[in-house]
Amino acid sequence: MQFKHARKIRNTLAILGLSVTVACAATYTNHGYVPTDLELENIVVGTDTRTTVAEIIGQPSSTGVLSDGAWYYISSRIKYYTYHRPETIERTVLAVSFDANDKVSNIERFGLEDGRVITFTRRVTDSGVQGTGIFRQLIGNFGNISAEQLLDE
Template identity: 30%
Template sequence: MAGFARRIVAPALLGTALIAASGCTSIRESRGYIVDPVLTGAIQPGIDNQRSVEGTLGRPTFTSQFGQPTWYYVSSTTARRPFVQPRIDEHSVLAVRFDAAGNVVAADRTGIEQVVYLSPDGAETPTLGRERGFLEDLFGNIGQVGGIGPGAQGPTQP
């Protein structure tokens, strides 16, 4: 009877341990642009323009608002264990810069080495200026909105 119990209990315990261990594996998620090395390698400075880049890579993740026109394609792969904050495993940014005519000037690739991890100091963001209390926030604008400012004329009388 002891040999029979060993044959049944040992595999059952092993199976339970494997099932429990599989619940602790990382969950991988891709976020942002899905990088295709063939397509990103096809972007050639001096040959491509904004229309051909959009046709090849699709719409960018975001574009520059100031300075030289640049399109950014951002991609991240995260790994997360159950009930734990996700962490970035892979990160890449493809920055396609254009000249004023819309032609590609350069296509630069950067990776996770350019990522900056910020550690906030407490739960509040420090600001410049004076501290205001609750009542000052509540009643501080009374008389400020709609009042007669400098150079404005009051109501005219007939």
């Protein structure tokens, strides 16, 4: 009878230990799509257009803001580990640029190892005034105001 009781405790502890070990394992998620080098071989720089690129490798994840802007294909691999902040361990950006005639002018691939920062979304309004404090702006405007402007209503 004690042997059965000891076996249940041992099995329970083994299941509990295995559960803790599995719960502490990192999980990974993949987001986005970047065409392979084999797929990119079908695109001819200087010949293919936006339409043919879309037919060959599909529509992009993001596009440039200008009418002749580049197309961006983006993929990321993110690691989640217990209570730690998610960590992007791999990111690939494929940029397909077009010229004024809507033909492919360049194909570039970037990754985290390239150390290139590409901002796709920016929610900051730029004031256009850089490196100038409020005091310098006030003093700088002294010579720009004439007596006529002050007296003229």
